[in-house]
Amino acid sequence: MLDKRLLLVSGKGGVGKSAVAAGLSLLAQRTGLRVLAMEMASPGGLSAHFGTGPLAFEPREVRPGLHAMQMVRSDALLEYLALQVGIRGMTRLGPLARAFDALATAAPGIREIITIGKALWEVREDRWDVVIADAPPTGQIGSYLRAPLTISELVPTGRIRSQTDYMSATLADPEMTQLILLYLAEELPVTETEETMRWLSKEHLVTPPTLVANRVLEELSDPDTPPGPVGEAAQLHRSLWAEQQEWLDRLRPDHVLPYYHGMFTPGEVAAHLADQLEAIA
């Protein structure tokens, strides 16, 4: 996966997107790549795992070779206006920025194009070998992936319009972009992932996603159930394992990541995931 230029980690809320995006970023950094890790939709998700405190729009080096940033739409808009349109020195409350703000709320696709556009613009820069995004959840990822197309339908002319083709092409290019759908072996994450897969295969906006099941339990090799907590824990483990297997049979993952018991800090989790992901990525 790390030979791609843009990795988008999505999944239903609560499945561990930030942890996995952080783990991938740490792994990529370890292998010597120049990495940009981006909090696209949930501020604080990545920074908790890097242990850095809140991130800003301006990328900050959090490990040697690993920069991290938080998507801030108003900053992205000003940057877009400065770099792509050539309007400089605009303040936050300038009339044009205000007009864009209004549009971003009222017109679909604008909000998303600014966000996904920022990620794609960073991909185009040669500063990074790979951009790894803690992407919006599956419920919203469609409107982000589709934003270039949505805009090109709504806006017949203009400069934004002229860039949407490049954006769509980068997203669809299997050499450039890989979408990772993370899920848990439970009913709702599985059904939501299936829905997303159906939508994706209909829309052809990106190549088929890589499916990664998170928090998968190992099979318990000993079939005994002695009395007391040993047996109680064994029973709980076996029934959770069996339930998980049922969902994994229904939606087969390309890769699985283990359940980490008793692990408290996000930093610990990300470091373990980086080790685990080495076999995958």
Added chain:
Amino acid sequence: MTRTLLITGAGGVGKTTVAAAIAVRAARHGMRTLVVTVDPARRLASALGVQDLGNEPQPHAEEDNLWAAMLDAGASWRAVAMRHAEPEVASRLADNEFFRAASEHFPASQSYAAADQAATFVQAQAWDLVVVDTPPAGGGIDFFTAPAQMADLVGGRLLRWITGGPLPGRRAFFNLAARPVLRMADAILGSDLLERVAEFLLDLRTTYDGVSQRGREIERVLRSSAIFVVTTSDPAPVREAIRFYRELPGLATSPAAVIFNRILPEHWAEATAPSGTSPALEQNLARWSAETVRQRDTREEFSSRYGAHVATIPWSTSPPTDLDGLAALLDEARELPWQEVGIS
């Protein structure tokens, strides 16, 4: 007098199941109870008898006193705005591509529609208890902020942003549209885009009185509701749960409880395997024991830092598939503030 209980929290923590279980308990306690759910898992939906239903409350086939309704996930404030629009405006809005698109994409749209529907059920005064499983958008906070956001959008704040001044009339706007800055915006976005957006906002504004009055009614219902926040012990949903203690004041009452779901037996925390236990089982116990400790620490930190009333529900290994299973889910629950539900 109808009591309202809002069950909030992040997605994936078992919120819908907890809401259903509380409703079944209340119904069996003799209260006429309506449970309003969003996007239930298939098995839960069939237990509640809502799998094929729209958003009209239906009495349960097997349980007296229990009604269930499913919030329409496709509903949006589009319908709400249309309800408050003059016929001529409504038909113009229906044709406006931005209105159609915005009503699908406005972030608080589903939350607004959900809050509106829930308030309607409460105002009907047909039940003793209405239990609402809130949509997970924005960690659930959107449900509480949606009425104000909606009034903001309709009220023309955006329009004032575009023009940078007081809200213009229709004719005044078109004069403003000739201003250089808007011409520049048009150059970037394409011709007359802003104008079309503004036109839709001007139309939408005519619904303001109706929408904002409705918003205040909804807010009144939310303010007089009891709130249970559901979470697991995982960091992400706990972060969302914390928001209800930090961000709710002013929008609603402080949560009556934070319910930690999927709790492991306390005595596992100190448990060790007796000698002679196989390495596999010993390691398994050690892992789950560590998890038990982590869960306990998480609850203690939450309670001491936010002064929250903490309740727990044990980890049930097979999701309930019928009403008895739902009711049994709470057999081993601890510290649930039943008085908030009206059960002493």
